[in-house]
Amino acid sequence: MNTMSVPSKNKSLFTAIREVVSHIPEGKVATYGQIAKKVGSNDARKVGWAIYNNQNPKVPCHRVVKKDGSVAENFSLGGWQEQKSRLLSEGVTFSTEKQVDLERHLWRI
DNA sequence: AATTTGACAGCGA
């Protein structure tokens, strides 16, 4: 009966998104759309937006990529290169210079 | 209270 699939409406999307993102295992990545659905919103923008307006160090935002696996070009902490560097450190492989290999590292919710 | 913003996603030309 625990409708855990649906986050508590008590929490703001901030909290919901932060939780979901922080639940991404190392070496895995999730797409904005995926997280968006997880939090109950079909708006992928708010996913990045939430982190963008918070920059929580506890949130592995570098594990969040676009649906194509491409990293966010407007990544705040130094650019997509910074994100890529972190992902590589976790064992994530890249299909292209800016795209993560979703076939191998897409996180399954 | 109203307006602006926003690290996307989807479709069309």
Next chain:
DNA sequence: GTCGCTGCCAAAT
């Protein structure tokens, strides 16, 4: 394959 607009919707100012 690239470029551009639209849609969604909550938070920040």
